[in-house]
Structures are given as C-alpha cells and as structure tokens.
Amino acid sequence: MNFFIYVLIALALVLVIALVRAFTFGSQSANGEKVNYLQIDTSQSAEHLSKVIQVETVSHGVDQPPDPQTLETLHKVLEDTYPLVHKTLKREKINGHSLLYTWEGTKPELPGVLFMAHQDVVPVDPATLDNWTHPPFSGAIADGIVWGRGTLDIKSQITCTLDAVEELLKAGYQPERTIYLGYGHDEEIGGLRGANYVSKHMEEQGIRLAGVIDEGGMVAEKMLPGVEAPIALIGTAEKGYLTIELTVEDEPGHASTPPKNTAIGILAKAISRLEDNPLPPNMETLVNIFRAAGKNVPFHYRLVFANLWLTRGIVDKMVSANGETNAIIRTTTAVTVINGGIKDNILPREAKAMVNFRLISGDTAEGTVNAVRQIINDKRVQVKAVENNGWNPSPVSTTESPAYASLEKTINQFFDEVVIAPYLMLGASDARYYYNVSDSVYRFMPVQLGSKALKLIHGIDEHISIADLEKMAQFYASLMQAWGKAEM
Numbered sequence: 001m002n003f004f005i006y007v008l009i010a011l012a013l014v015l016v017i018a019l020v021r022a023f024t025f026g027s028q029s030a031n032g033e034k035v036n037y038l039q040i041d042t043s044q045s046a047e048h049l050s051k052v053i054q055v056e057t058v059s060h061g062v063d064q065p066p067d068p069q070t071l072e073t074l075h076k077v078l079e080d081t082y083p084l085v086h087k088t089l090k091r092e093k094i095n096g097h098s099l100l101y102t103w104e105g106t107k108p109e110l111p112g113v114l115f116m117a118h119q120d121v122v123p124v125d126p127a128t129l130d131n132w133t134h135p136p137f138s139g140a141i142a143d144g145i146v147w148g149r150g151t152l153d154i155k156s157q158i159t160c161t162l163d164a165v166e167e168l169l170k171a172g173y174q175p176e177r178t179i180y181l182g183y184g185h186d187e188e189i190g191g192l193r194g195a196n197y198v199s200k201h202m203e204e205q206g207i208r209l210a211g212v213i214d215e216g217g218m219v220a221e222k223m224l225p226g227v228e229a230p231i232a233l234i235g236t237a238e239k240g241y242l243t244i245e246l247t248v249e250d251e252p253g254h255a256s257t258p259p260k261n262t263a264i265g266i267l268a269k270a271i272s273r274l275e276d277n278p279l280p281p282n283m284e285t286l287v288n289i290f291r292a293a294g295k296n297v298p299f300h301y302r303l304v305f306a307n308l309w310l311t312r313g314i315v316d317k318m319v320s321a322n323g324e325t326n327a328i329i330r331t332t333t334a335v336t337v338i339n340g341g342i343k344d345n346i347l348p349r350e351a352k353a354m355v356n357f358r359l360i361s362g363d364t365a366e367g368t369v370n371a372v373r374q375i376i377n378d379k380r381v382q383v384k385a386v387e388n389n390g391w392n393p394s395p396v397s398t399t400e401s402p403a404y405a406s407l408e409k410t411i412n413q414f415f416d417e418v419v420i421a422p423y424l425m426l427g428a429s430d431a432r433y434y435y436n437v438s439d440s441v442y443r444f445m446p447v448q449l450g451s452k453a454l455k456l457i458h459g460i461d462e463h464i465s466i467a468d469l470e471k472m473a474q475f476y477a478s479l480m481q482a483w484g485k486a487e488m
C-alpha cells in the first residue's frame with residue numbers, strides 16, 4: 001500500500017470517530033414527571049413590587065451604600081406588606097440593614113435552604129430621566145407591566161420570595177427543612193457590608209445549607225447560534241475580577257532628541273501585545289450548554305462541539321469574534337485607563353495603564369499577572385495587580401446535588417421545551433459569599449428574557465410584566481416546597 005492509502009484510512013478513521021462522538025453528544029433532557037405543588041394566590045404581586053420599587057434604596061458608589069433611613073423605610077414597607085411572614089419567621093438585621101429571615105422547618109437538624117436577593121438598586125442617570133416611559137421610582141403599573149428601577153434587578157426576587165412564603169403560610173404549609181431568606185443591602189457595590197456579613201453570621205451559627213438560590217442566570221432566548229430553544233442558565237460559578245496596572249518609567253528629557261521609544265511608546269506596544277494575545281480559552285461552559293441542548297442543535301454544531309480535539313482552533317476563532325460569547329470561554333482583557341505625558345515637547349517620565357480582567361473558573365489573580373508578564377515580555381514594563389480591588393473566581397457549585405436536580409425539575413415545570421445548563425456567570429453577585437456554608441450555590445432568576453430585555457437591567461425603562469412576575473412568585477412557592485422537603 002502506498003502512503004496515500006494510509007492517509008485515506010487515517011482520515012476515514014478520524015471521520016468515523018468524529019461522527020460517533022457527534023451522534024452520542026448531548027444529554028437526555030430531564031423532562032419528565034410533573035409534581036403537584038400548592039399553588040399560591042399571586043393577584044397582589046404587582047402591587048407589592050410597586051410599593052417596594054417606590055423606596056429609593058440606591059447604592060451610589062463604592063463608599064455610598066443606600067441611605068440607612070431609606071433602608072428602614074423599605075423594611076417597614078415589607079413589614080406592612082407581609083404580616084404573616086413577620087409574625088411567623090424570625091427576622092434578624094445583620095450589620096445594620098441586611099435582612100435574614102428564618103422559617104424553621106419541622107426537621108431543623110437537616111441542612112436548610114436559602115433564597116436570596118438584594119435590597120439595593122443602581123442609580124438612574126438624571127440625564128436619561130426623560131427617556132423613561134414612567135419615572136424610575138414611580139413603580140407605575142400600566143399595560144400589564146410594573147415599571148421602575150429594581151423590577152428586574154432584583155426587588156422582584158424580594159417580593160416574589162416573600163409572596164411565596166406569605167401565601168404558603170396562609171395555606172398552612174410547613175417546610176421540613178429550615179428555609180432562610182437573605183437580602184443584602186449593598187450588592188451593587190460589592191456586598192462587603194451585606195452578604196459578606198450575613199454569610200459569616202450563618203457560619204458562626206453552625207448553619208449548613210443544602211441549596212442556595214440567588215439572581216444570576218435566567219431563561220435566555222436566542223443566546224447561542226444553533227440553539228433555537230430557550231436556555232435556562234443556572235449559574236454554578238461566577239467570574240473573578242482583577243485590575244492590573246502597567247507602568248513604564250523613563251528619563252524625562254527634551255523632545256528634540258528622543259530615544260527610539262518613549263515611555264508611552266513602550267506602554268503602547270505592551271498594550272497592543274495584550275490585545276493581540278487573548279488568554280487561553282476554556283470551552284467547558286459552552287460545551288455544557290451545547291451538550292444540554294443535545295438533539296435540539298443542528299447536527300453540524302454537534303459535530304463541531306463533540307470534537308473539540310479536532311475543532312478547538314476554529315471554535316475559538318468563531319466564539320472569540322463576539323464579545324459576549326468570548327467572555328464565556330476565557331479570562332477577558334480590557335484596557336480601561338491610560339495616562340502619560342504632561343507637555344507636547346517634554347519626554348514623558350512615566351506612562352501608566354490599567355487593564356481589567358474577568359477571571360474564568362480555574363484562573364487566579366497570581367496566574368494572570370504571570371501570564372500578562374509573559375505576553376508583554378518586556379522588562380521595562382512593570383506589571384502589578386491593583387491591591388484590594390478584586391477577587392478570584394468563585395468555586396464551582398456541584399450539579400450532582402439533590403438541590404440542583406430539584407431546581408432543574410422545577411424549571412421544567414414552569415418553562416416548556418427549555419434546555420437547562422450550568423453556566424459561568426459573567427458579572428458578580430452576592431452568591432459568591434455563601435460557599436462557606438454550602439457547595440450548592442446557584443444563580444437563577446425564573447424569568448425568560450431576550451437580548452432586548454437584558455439591556456433593561458441597569459438601563460432605561462427597566463420593567464417586568466405582571467405575567468412574568470406572577471410566574472416568578474409561583475416558581476418560588478414550588479421551589480420552596482421542593483427544597484423544603486427532607487427528600488428533595
């Protein structure tokens with residue numbers, strides 16, 4: 001046999017392996033039996049949210065959490081709106097203004113479950129006020145919609161979890177596991193005063209949690225090419241945050257006799273090397289989604305994703321071209337600040353830049369600093385992490401827990417024909433503080449959103465439909481019953 005035939009056989013073999021992998025790629029969907037849970041009355045859910053939106057609990061900046069008086073007002077509104085909750089559950093104020101409610105189960109010796117949200121919202125840019133259909137803190141209810149800052153992020157999660165508890169109490173329901181509700185008051189500026197304290201407080205009490213649910217994922221429409229079905233993204237981890245400062249120092253001098261590169265030129269080269277050499281990809285999250293989508297994905301996509309051993313290079317190129325999908329597969333690099341030079345005829349003594357990285361699971365701050373040094377490969381450029389201004393990626397929550405399976409089941413009950421997949425959350429949430437008391441920390445908001453609706457979060461005209469809101473309250477009531485059972 002000649003060389004040509006060997007090559008043909010090898011190619012045929014590769015093809016067979018690739019096809020077999022593609023055909024067997026994809027998990028069986030967890031769709032199946034429906035569970036009958038108590039339904040709750042949600043006819044007041046919109047009014048409840050409206051009242052809470054009207055309290056302007058705005059986190060203005062890193063050192064400006066919401067005004068204490070306003071937080072007290074919010075707590076009063078919650079007391080008035082949910083009388084049974086406040087009569088039956090223990091409520092603690094942690095570090096002043098974060099709320100922790102305890103609904104003791106009939107089997108308090110079992111690990112409990114925690115439903116989270118946050119009380120604060122981001123500010124509204126005064127220049128955009130005219131662009132709002134209804135004023136951002138009006139809580140207007142019109143056209144089947146509740147309008148205002150916090151309707152999606154994330155006061156709806158406060159009122160819907162409280163609606164669920166209030167109505168379940170009315171119905172005489174009692175959980176076996178203890179159910180906690182935890183609402184931090186400074187999530188939008190990092191959670192250091194809020195969730196940070198609540199999670200430590202729980203740890204000090206010796207509390208363990210079998211499941212934690214916070215904001216983060218949602219049911220996303222048309223999120224990935226090739227996946228037509230909506231995807232319920234359950235955030236099992238969130239990215240880390242790191243800012244690196246690049247500094248180049250040089251002798252000041254006259255611009256009439258310059259060296260080949262000034263401090264600014266050296267820095268510019270370093271920056272362009274960083275942009276041209278993105279950090280290596282990790283396809284796991286993406287593959288998980290395509291695997292979960294399984295037979296819902298056209299065959300050629302399965303062929304590609306089942307065979308990353310062959311296709312990694314092409315996939316990386318395709319995925320990296322889009323900012324959003326690129327952020328799912330790697331630690332991102334964003335040059336955000338640059339400074340240097342003081343006058344047009346003086347050589348700059350110093351040039352500085354800041355580069356912001358969002359770390360993917362598995363990467364660390366230290367490792368990223370080293371990688372950046374290697375990429376720049378120029379001793380004249382000092383590379384240093386900005387201190388006390390970041391965190392490593394969160395641990396990754398297990399998808400093998402009863403709480404995860406039970407969450408999947410509940411999602412299937414409320415969303416038809418949905419693909420469910422674990423997900424790496426790109427932003428930050430309070431959830432990352434709770435790994436000290438649980439390894440089953442999930443981020444999922446039971447709302448279906450398209451890309452347009454996603455832009456409302458922190459944006460203009462934030463709103464939620466009453467139908468979505470009522471579904472959300474119903475969802476939490478079901479999940480509380482599912483997670484409240486000793487045998488989830």
Ligand SMILES: [Zn+2]
Pocket residue numbers: 118153154187215
């Ligand atoms: Zn939020």
